[in-house]
Amino acid sequence: MNRDIDFVVVVMGELKGKKILVTGGAGFIGFHLCRRLTDLTSNLTIYDDLSSGKMDNVKDVGKVKLVKGNILDQKKLLSTEKADLIYHLAAQVVVPYSMENPLIDFETNAKGTLQVLEKARKDDAKLVFASSAAVYGNPTQLPTKEDYGFHPVSCYGLSKVVGEEYCGMYRDQYGLDVTVVRFANVYGLRCHGVIHDFLDKIAKNPNKLEIIGTGLQSRDLVHISDVVDALLTVGSEEFTNGETYNIGFGTTTKIIDLANLILQILNLQNKTVITTTGVSWQGDINTIWFDISKTRKELHWNPKVSLEDSIKEVIADRKL
Numbered sequence: 277m278n279r280d281i282d283f284v285v286v287v288m289g290e291l292k293g294k295k296i297l298v299t300g301g302a303g304f305i306g307f308h309l310c311r312r313l314t315d316l317t318s319n320l321t322i323y324d325d326l327s328s329g330k331m332d333n334v335k336d337v338g339k340v341k342l343v344k345g346n347i348l349d350q351k352k353l354l355s356t357e358k359a360d361l362i363y364h365l366a367a368q369v370v371v372p373y374s375m376e377n378p379l380i381d382f383e384t385n386a387k388g389t390l391q392v393l394e395k396a397r398k399d400d401a402k403l404v405f406a407s408s409a410a411v412y413g414n415p416t417q418l419p420t421k422e423d424y425g426f427h428p429v430s431c432y433g434l435s436k437v438v439g440e441e442y443c444g445m446y447r448d449q450y451g452l453d454v455t456v457v458r459f460a461n462v463y464g465l466r467c468h469g470v471i472h473d474f475l476d477k478i479a480k481n482p483n484k485l486e487i488i489g490t491g492l493q494s495r496d497l498v499h500i501s502d503v504v505d506a507l508l509t510v511g512s513e514e515f516t517n518g519e520t521y522n523i524g525f526g527t528t529t530k531i532i533d534l535a536n537l538i539l540q541i542l543n544l545q546n547k548t549v550i551t552t553t554g555v556s557w558q559g560d561i562n563t564i565w566f567d568i569s570k571t572r573k574e575l576h577w578n579p580k581v582s583l584e585d586s587i588k589e590v591i592a593d594r595k596l
């Protein structure tokens with residue numbers, strides 16, 4: 277049997293006609309998820325305050341309603357059209373910012389998630405919560421499994437832990453259908469994060485590329501199209517209720533190797549000098565490397581997109 281055809285048929289069948297709400301839908305992951313969802317449902321709403329999300333993303337999604345609002349605005353959120361399925365992606369996503377502004381980070385990520393859980397409870401909707409590798413902190417178990425436990429080393433990581441704990445509470449006490457997905461480092465067109473930062477720096481000055489930290493930190497880099505596949509399966513399959521899934525590529529790449537790969541693709545390896553600051557930002561993680569065996573097995577999901585091909589795609593899109 278052709279697994280890709282099965283995937284499309286099952287997911288299309290389950291999500292067809294559903295009323296779907298995506299918080300943070302104007303952001304990077306939300307944009308790509310919503311684009312795919314428009315093929316499956318005509319009842320799609322983005323709820324986003326556009327604090328970091330972009331109106332261009334909303335426009336490029338196509339057939340979608342936008343409610344411009346903050347998830348902390350309970351009245352507005354609860355009065356948004358009833359949903360069957362909610363993807364909760366809205367968040368403050370910058371680790372250094374969370375260390376400078378722990379209260380704002382807590383409000384958006386912890387209290388904000390509780391507000392979205394209330395919306396799901398009111399609507400009797402399934403909720404998919406976007407969590408992060410940051411909940412593991414600096415794990416001693418590599419690759420890291422879902423049951424490793426919570427050891428965050430940043431306020432961002434801790435606010436995601438609180439969100440996850442509330443998800444568990446709502447599942448156990450209110451019987452809410454809720455699935456937690458923990459993302460590693462997601463990249464692709466319109467991404468932010470390390471690849472984007474490197475390309476920005478090179479565009480400004482191709483003679484020098486500064487890495488924050490030692491360059492020996494390493495990341496599990498997973499392409500957005502693989503992430504969206506996993507999100508669609510999680511949203512459509514009942515057996516995922518109450519479960520937590522690691523969404524990564526299942527390998528780890530040192531930041532210095534990533535920098536060298538980008539320079540090689542750009543043919544700048546003999547021109548650009550790589551420097552390191554030595555010290556990274558507070559709350560930074562040394563190694564992200566997910567064990568994705570549970571996700572592979574239960575979701576019948578395999579990340580397919582290679583790093584090299586997709587960096588080329590990102591570079592081509594930015595016309596560097």
Ligand SMILES: NC(=O)c1ccc[n+]([C@@H]2O[C@H](COP(=O)([O-])OP(=O)(O)OC[C@H]3O[C@@H](n4cnc5c(N)ncnc54)[C@H](O)[C@@H]3O)[C@@H](O)[C@H]2O)c1
Nearest residue numbers: 300302303304305325327328329346347366367408459462
């Ligand atoms: N991109 C990654 O590599 C990655 C890794 C781990 C976890 N995650 C999680 O995935 C989710 C999506 O991440 P992303 O990379 O698309 O981030 P993003 O910053 O591109 O998108 C977040 C969106 O949330 C919106 N938002 C922020 N605060 C809001 C609020 N109070 N009310 C309403 N909307 C608000 C922003 O305007 C933005 O559109 C986040 O929850 C993030 O923590 C992302």
